[in-house]
Amino acid sequence: MRRLTYSIPKGYVNATQMCHANNITGHKFRIVIGNQYRSGIDSIGWHSDNEPSMGFNPAIASISLGSCRKFQIKPIGGRPTDFWLEHGSLLVMHPGCQSTHLHQVPKTNKVVSTRINLTFRPHTGGGK
Ligand SMILES: O=C(O)CCC(=O)C(=O)O
Numbered sequence: 637m638r639r640l641t642y643s644i645p646k647g648y649v650n651a652t653q654m655c656h657a658n659n660i661t662g663h664k665f666r667i668v669i670g671n672q673y674r675s676g677i678d679s680i681g682w683h684s685d686n687e688p689s690m691g692f693n694p695a696i697a698s699i700s701l702g703s704c705r706k707f708q709i710k711p712i713g714g715r716p717t718d719f720w721l722e723h724g725s726l727l728v729m730h731p732g733c734q735s736t737h738l739h740q741v742p743k744t745n746k747v748v749s750t751r752i753n754l755t756f757r758p759h760t761g762g763g764k
Pocket residue numbers: 669671680685698707721739740741753755
């Protein structure tokens with residue numbers, strides 16, 4: 637999987653995806669991370685996104701483009717729930733989710749082509 641991180645420049649709020657992410661969720665985001673899954677071999681394992689640079693209990697909004705992939709989320713120590721993230725879908729992980737749950741996009745044997753995932757997150761780092 638390839639991962640690119642960008643700061644969201646001032647004024648970018650006019651861009652469609654950012655408007656949608658902010659308006660629909662009601663949360664303010666400062667960075668966007670792009671993940672490229674080139675095929676079913678590309679994946680991201682169980683984790684939570686709770687780096688201190690994102691502040692306490694971040695909300696994270698996730699937009700999926702391209703191939704549909706399975707997204708799993710589970711309470712820590714619990715059983716996973718599966719979601720299918722289709723092209724154009726918006727998934728929101730609300731504040732608190734990163735403290736109580738883990739999520740992943742597992743590998744798949746199915747033939748799938750490229751998927752791009754954009755996650756909008758609140759802070760760039762620097763402790764604010
Ligand atoms: O690709 C996805 O849907 C999830 C990506 C993710 O969990 C992450 O970048 O932290």
